[in-house]
Amino acid sequence: MTLERDDLLQMFKTMLLIRHFEEQCVEFYKSGEIHGSLHPCIGQEATAVGACVALRRDDYMTCTYRGHGQALAKGLDPKQAMAELLGRKTGCNQGKGGSMHFTDPDIGLLGENAIVGAGVPIAVGAAMTAQLDKTDRVAITFFGDGAVNQGAFHEAMNMAAIWDLPIIFFCENNLYSEMTPIKDMVNVAQLADRAAAYGMQAVTVDGYDPIAVYEVTKAAVDRARGGEGPTFIEAMTYRLFGHMVGDAEPYRTKAEVEEWRKRDPITTFPKQLIDKFGFTKADIEAVTAEVEAELAEISRFALESPWPDVSKIAEDVFAA
Numbered sequence: 001m002t003l004e005r006d007d008l009l010q011m012f013k014t015m016l017l018i019r020h021f022e023e024q025c026v027e028f029y030k031s032g033e034i035h036g037s038l039h040p041c042i043g044q045e046a047t048a049v050g051a052c053v054a055l056r057r058d059d060y061m062t063c064t065y066r067g068h069g070q071a072l073a074k075g076l077d078p079k080q081a082m083a084e085l086l087g088r089k090t091g092c093n094q095g096k097g098g099s100m101h102f103t104d105p106d107i108g109l110l111g112e113n114a115i116v117g118a119g120v121p122i123a124v125g126a127a128m129t130a131q132l133d134k135t136d137r138v139a140i141t142f143f144g145d146g147a148v149n150q151g152a153f154h155e156a157m158n159m160a161a162i163w164d165l166p167i168i169f170f171c172e173n174n175l176y177s178e179m180t181p182i183k184d185m186v187n188v189a190q191l192a193d194r195a196a197a198y199g200m201q202a203v204t205v206d207g208y209d210p211i212a213v214y215e216v217t218k219a220a221v222d223r224a225r226g227g228e229g230p231t232f233i234e235a236m237t238y239r240l241f242g243h244m245v246g247d248a249e250p251y252r253t254k255a256e257v258e259e260w261r262k263r264d265p266i267t268t269f270p271k272q273l274i275d276k277f278g279f280t281k282a283d284i285e286a287v288t289a290e291v292e293a294e295l296a297e298i299s300r301f302a303l304e305s306p307w308p309d310v311s312k313i314a315e316d317v318f319a320a
């Protein structure tokens with residue numbers, strides 16, 4: 001699929017929805033509506049949207065605790081997502097999973113995962129299922145730069161390479177693993193360099209450019225679906241918010257954040273749509289108004305949704 005004009009505007013709309021959705025989450029967290037830990041992907045919307053546009057609805061996906069944006073981009077109903085965050089019965093996990101455990105088999109979402117690197121082998125298993133069942137589904141697994149030193153990550157990469165599994169390893173390199181800079185964790189210039197050791201295709205892409213992200217992911221999806229095996233994508237990105245709500249951010253300078261903010265895709269992508277693709281300011285304003293109205297409805301739905309029944313607390317949680 002080549003991106004049409006409508007696709008581009010839709011990509012902007014999804015990116016903006018994710019941004020406003022998460023800004024609202026931060027407000028709900030501060031007002032005590034959301035409990036536990038909250039890890040927004042503010043600043044990383046272009047990777048989620050660029051990659052997911054290249055996927056089919058029935059393709060498998062795993063992601064991390066920073067996966068709200070990817071789940072929404074893959075097609076998770078934002079009302080169900082917000083209700084889940086607020087612990088309501090109408091949530092995608094019936095309010096029992098919360099921020100770090102969004103799951104929806106209808107869109108291939110096999111779960112967010114709070115354990116660093118743990119979604120990677122799960123996605124390899126899903127890719128193996130697709131290969132054995134000859135379904136032509138592919139799997140994508142999103143993870144951070146902090147996951148690449150996990151043992152399970154190496155095993156999963158190697159297994160996918162030797163068996164030519166239909167999987168995309170999508171690393172969002174946002175330069176920090178929690179509070180640790182990437183340069184203190186690995187001794188290679190780019191994480192993509194690691195893929196050669198497994199005999200795997202790899203590419204590094206600007207994660208602040210949704211079209212570039214789409215293009216590399218589309219190539220990887222075509223390769224996987226065509227039986228040509230896995231690809232490792234390293235997207236260079238940056239979170240414009242702390243690691244989680246409440247992060248005092250002593251490990252980075254305000255100047256560094258401001259430097260990245262100048263390239264914030266939420267402001268630069270619509271400019272690109274106007275300058276290069278012939279959209280008007282009115283088109284952008286209309287999308288912005290639609291997203292604002294949608295978000296008000298999403299929040300209202302979640303706030304008005306009922307709580308789960310306490311007597312059902314253990315249902316669907318553990319296998320009998």
Ligand SMILES: Cc1ncc(C[n+]2csc(CCOP(=O)(O)OP(=O)(O)O)c2C)c(N)n1
Nearest residue numbers: 066114115116144145146147174176177178
């Ligand atoms: C196995 C494991 N070790 C440590 C942690 C604690 N921890 C939570 S988030 C995180 C940083 C992960 O960084 P990265 O993979 O780069 O993802 P990012 O948060 O930058 O999106 C760590 C170490 C964990 N959740 N799981």
Ligand SMILES: [Mg+2]
Nearest residue numbers: 144145176177
């Ligand atoms: Mg990181």
